[in-house]
Amino acid sequence: APAAAQGKKVVIGVSIPSATHGFMGGLNWHAQETLKRLKATYPNLEFVLATAGAVGKQVNDIEDMMATRNIDALVVLPFESEPLTSPVKSVKDAGKWVTVVDRGLSQAGIEDLYVAGDNTAFGRVAGEYFRANLKPGAKIVVLRGIPTTLDNERVDAFTAAVKGSGIEILDMQHGNWNRDKAFSVMQDYLSKHQQIDAVWAADDDMAIGVLEAISQAGRQKEMWVVGGAGMKEIVKRIMNKDPQLPVDVTYPPALISAALEITALRFVSDTPVYGRFIIGSTLITPDNAAQFFFPDSPF
Amino acid sequence: MSDAAARPLNGFRLPSLSALGPLLALILLVVLGALLNDNFLSSGNITNVLARSAFIGMIAVGMTFVITSGGLDLSVGSMAAFIAGVMILAMNALLPSMGVGVPLVLAGMVIALGVGLLAGLTNGLLVTRAGIEPFIVTLGTMGIFRSLVTWLADGGTISLDFAVRQFYRPVYYSGLFGIAWPILVFAAVAIAGQVAMRHTRFGRYCEAIGSNDKVALYSAVNVDRIRLLSYVLLGLLVGLATIMYVPRLGSASGSTGMLWELEAIAAVIIGGTALKGGYGRVWGTVVGVLILSLIDNILNLADLVSPYLNGTIQGGIIVLAVVLQRGKSSA
Amino acid sequence: MSDAAARPLNGFRLPSLSALGPLLALILLVVLGALLNDNFLSSGNITNVLARSAFIGMIAVGMTFVITSGGLDLSVGSMAAFIAGVMILAMNALLPSMGVGVPLVLAGMVIALGVGLLAGLTNGLLVTRAGIEPFIVTLGTMGIFRSLVTWLADGGTISLDFAVRQFYRPVYYSGLFGIAWPILVFAAVAIAGQVAMRHTRFGRYCEAIGSNDKVALYSAVNVDRIRLLSYVLLGLLVGLATIMYVPRLGSASGSTGMLWELEAIAAVIIGGTALKGGYGRVWGTVVGVLILSLIDNILNLADLVSPYLNGTIQGGIIVLAVVLQRGKSSA
Amino acid sequence: MNTAAPALELVDVRKSYGPIEILHGIDFALHAGEVHALIGENGAGKSTIMKILGGFVPPTSGEVRLDGKAAPYTSGAEAEAAGVVVIHQEFNLAADLTVSENIWLGREIGGLFLDHKAMRRGTQALLDELDCSIRPQTRIRDLPVSDRQMVEIAKALARKARVLIMDEPSAVLTHRELEVLFRQIERLRSQNVALLYTSHRLEEVTRLADRVTVLRDGAVVRRAARGELTEDGMATAMIGRDLQDIYPPKRHHAGEVALEVRGFSVPPLVQDISFALRRGEVLGISGLIGSGRTELAEGLVGLRPASGEILRNGRPVTIRSVRDSASHGLAYLTEDRKERGLLLDKTLRENLTLANLSRFGTPFLSDTREDAALTKAIADFDIRAPRRDMRVGNLSGGNQQKLLLAKTLLSDPEILIIDEPTRGIDVGTKSQIYAFIDVLAAEGRSVIVISSDMPEILGLSDRVLVMRQGRLAGELSGERVTETAIVRLVMGTSEDVGEEPAHV
């Protein structure tokens, strides 16, 4: 029988990266909201939340949860996959429940539960949209995130998807998932390239900066922009059929909520919850945008 | 030799080569940029680069005074984010009662300057009254401001009301006589800073304190007050920078202004101000800021082997720019 | 007055209150931790805190010498990432020929120390030979090392072969007499550092150079060599820290060691070493490192209002720790 | 006296800084077992010659010869290894290090690890030899200038020199330390060390020197053996004109009380000082080094926390900072020109006006007015600067002191407290400065002169206060101002042994 059902306190550790950019901010918000809700619903559950700004700090957090907070389960969104693999494995080896969110560990079979978005799909869905909506010979520019494995996965999938379509990728620079940086990179793209038909901004925060740079240059009519993740501001504009922002690709920060809820379920009920939950990336279009719009989320 | 005293003054001195170093580096960069890309010298690109430099630029001018008087401020980036956050929240809150219009924008500006002043005052008082090393004080407040804005934003982004933004936008995007506002304001700040450093008591005292605070004390300089003032001035300039920054994207978040402090300090040092204090060169700081912006711009305009190596080239150019400047060892 | 000369020396001086300040702050933090959580003083937690302090700790000990001799090194975090990257790539490359085993790990260690030495030498030569401000040199190399490791990793992560990692792991996780290796190595480095600072010519010369490099030069001290040595020593210690770090995480990427430089410098200054040089206190640095680690640890022990406010508390404690230390103004 | 090859020699040495030649073909020799005095006006080039001899500065042309052969060194450190040791005019001590650490810097005792005990013992022995009560573990930062000079001397003595070059070692020393120094010099002479000595106190030269070389504007103008030149003759050779009595006649008539101090204490040393200062009066304060004169003065102008009453023109005033004291018409000239008086990295103009900037324009400073002030100061105080826009740190020591005087007097104070005003200033300029002080007094201002130079105290003061161990030991005025009376008070010959021991 589940521990919490017998009245025993269960401590669940939650370790996520801190809110350093839009997507993570949204994820932090969803995590905290879900924790509030779960605590109210299940008084026997106790949560320990730690946010880390660097990979080393996250390993420290997990160690601290083990050493001082006697956690029974760990929900972790690894800052980076490789370095978190051994520390999470030692949690597992100590007999704890492990839920891994979003970024998989580099070794299979450690986690009990895996809830993730699909980075490859994220890039591919966007790429396919470009392929379908641009003529051969069209020129596009790409803004990448912070150099990381997941950024590589997304970009590789995107390039693979547009490959052979005759679409030319003029430039790919890092915008670091940051509005300001994306703004200046886009400004420079606009100075450099006379013809740009579309922009893959790869992230909604960057899309905001990109749109601003385009409107400053007065070239709104020439190109459209696709971001990613499903920020409410962007979804709203898609709902309103903004010609500059035809679609968006989801990568919902709410996936942390799913992970937390399923993990909690494991301790309060007899539901078997092992397995992998992959939350695919779907295309937000004006038609379906309403279902992706969360007006209360800060993201 | 005794006649030296009677010799006429030579009031005008040619700037030495070392003073011209950063300028030389700047010119080289401009030439490089023009060679790499035809649009580099287009008015659009020049406006972009200058306007972008404005935020860091204004902050760096203030930082010049702080560093010249022997201080340091690591908190400016977080401070900018914090001010932007407070300003936007305040404007959104005032919107229902004041409506979109000039008064609301002015209120926002006053709030930005006020918060900047208070933030600078906090740093300054901790440095002068509590006598803590500026490095530690501002490392502490850096964390504090940053986390406060993240908390205000609930981890996300604080966005200015859409209508207000539309109204406020021209403060960044439009200008006077075809020159964008941020550029004009930056130019005004730079000129005022240069004049203040060279031709007012405040500047002279900053240099004296940085050169030897004991001598300044013995010379009836109110050392603590000048130090405090330098932090307050910097706070105000961060506030001013924020006023120009907010209309650009209309938002603030925990990642706003990240690493601006490093960029501002680097600009100051590249410009020839001594990190240990005692010698400040505001126009050098302006050159330093432009060098840093240009490096980014050129890296974006040029097609490099790999964008991963941007940092290498950036770092290399920074070091080179300074090598040009210092002929001889005595760092 | 002349009889004062005949008075016996009191060779032993009680450390002043200001010297005890950081220690006091450390003790307060320990008490606070113990009150907040029963497991705080468990050997497991103590081991964790000490072991994770070890990386920054070793680097900070090296940084103490650099700062004491009037220098600065902003590149240590990126340098650690770079060394880790090169070390892992080299070990992976050597694996087919050498196989998993002690020789491979030793080869990796030698490479780490060698790269650290070269990196430190680069910084040191640019500072001493080219005569560029340490701030600029190391800001430049910071960007360079960081982008090189990103490039080596192709934007992703460089991972140590799994089998090698398993073999190498005990270097971080196991120990001697129940004390983890990183703790032992850190303790050794700290003791050696303290002895070097207080009881060898090198330490004495670092202080003399930081205090007044001209005097040192006049006194037959090879100023440039000592300065160079301080950077090389720091590079070696970064290499050593990396040797202990790689078995912990088994990988390196563009974000490895991010902001370590700030933490290391903060630890040095919190410990009572003067940022302007001339006075170094290695044991103080160790206390500073522990204070910084403990703050993080304690934040994890308690449930705070909002994790967004961590930075506020962290910043507050850092400033407070130093307020305890400096009674009077004279920063 | 000595026919062997000179121990150390300059042959046709020239030195230029930029386009300006400072030394014009100097020939100069030091012999073992002799004290050679080098004298000359401020800026004549004495320190430069000494730096060239000591390997710190290369000559532009010409040669340095050690034992008749080209000197084998190119740096001060190498020269020291060859036995040529310099006591610099400006202190050459690291302020953050202790006395002992400074003395052994560069030649520490011990193998891999330093032998602290041996070094401390060695330091103590050296200090004992100098009859000096400084503790080896004191940081230089915490020592007054006079003690720093003794540390410099101890450091040089520790070097076991065969040629010892002393650049104005006596400028900051009092009578008692001076005697100690002379004993050491005589001991070294008898040990066949070659000594070079310079001082602006010509009586010292007469007493010590076996040979005298007079320098003017970078050229040798006179060489003499012991006894060939009187003090007047030296002065005449130096400044190229005759010099009458350098002290102005005492003709001050004191007016009403301008400043009164009651029960004034500056912890920890200075206790319970009371005195009155009248308009038009020059008040000398004498005492041993460490008797607390500087502390008293710094307490009065608000540089140190102090207690007690200060009355200005009969009204009580509070002075907590230099600004307060300036607003009450008080100005203080520090004894420590390098650390507290001048910004060595800045130009003359910036230094001159620093304490009175508000007079040069609000809000914008007027370069023209500042330049005019500098021109006037250069003329009034005979400041010899090769270039007006040079760093003050490159001025000769005496010219720095003159600039400091000019800076202090720029505020046009009612009450002027000057601490060691003529330290390192040549006789010619000294008389000018004394005349200046005289004019100030004649204008009805009040001057307090703190000096370790006995003739100066005697020559200038209308009244003399003597301090001992932080207290007033006595007051002398009129006819009673004599050297013996002062020395008796300074030394405390009344021998009240019950008093607290000397502070340290």
Ligand SMILES: Nc1ncnc2c1ncn2[C@@H]1O[C@H](COP(=O)(O)OP(=O)(O)OP(=O)(O)O)[C@@H](O)[C@H]1O
């Ligand atoms: N580094 C330098 N750069 C320019 N001028 C210098 C430098 N060093 C010395 N001088 C000039 O050389 C001249 C001689 O200086 P020096 O210090 O030798 O004089 P001095 O005879 O020792 O005078 P004093 O009695 O005042 O100590 C001075 O005019 C001084 O300003």
Ligand SMILES: Nc1ncnc2c1ncn2[C@@H]1O[C@H](COP(=O)(O)OP(=O)(O)OP(=O)(O)O)[C@@H](O)[C@H]1O
């Ligand atoms: N900053 C300081 N820290 C600690 N002790 C000091 C400091 N300054 C001075 N002292 C001590 O106070 C004593 C008095 O110094 P002070 O300079 O007032 O003496 P003085 O009578 O002016 O002698 P002189 O001016 O001839 O050197 C010194 O011997 C010194 O030991």
Ligand SMILES: [Mg+2]
């Ligand atoms: Mg001289």
Ligand SMILES: [Mg+2]
């Ligand atoms: Mg004195």
